[in-house]
Amino acid sequence: MRAVVQRVSQANVKVDGEIVGEINKGLLVLLGVGKEDDEKDLDYMVDKILGLRIFEDEQGKMNLSLTDINGELLVISQFTLFGDVKKGKRPSFTDAGNPEMANEYYERFVELARNRGIKTEHGVFAAHMEVGLVNDGPVTILIDSKKTF
16 A cells, blocks of 8 residues: 655545545545555554654654544545556556455545544545645655555
8 A cells, every 4th residue: 555644734625526525634645555455554554644753742843643633634545656657658557456445445444544533534436536735844754555665
């Protein structure tokens, strides 16, 4: 699995002009599922993202996690995180998980976050979405469960 994690002061996602998910202070997660991903990858990503210490403490140091600040989470499915442009200029998506599998892991990610007490909103899988955000910092972190970067 791959994720682009952005610390935000607010974020929302629209489908057909209607807001389907909206958060205040927290994390916007663009989440991609790869064809080789399994339960270990899912557990790793949930633990890593919810535990990321990228919120400032009283001294202004990045030392607090989403759970520490009682922050919110907006999760957006993003198969293009597996776009490969090593050859040519048109991305290949052969490493992305098939839609059925990807949707299952995406929905389970949302469920696991909610089960940990995090207010979690999400987009609509495979829909054309418009994502709006105010990146706080800016802080943007890339995560790959296979640790390729």
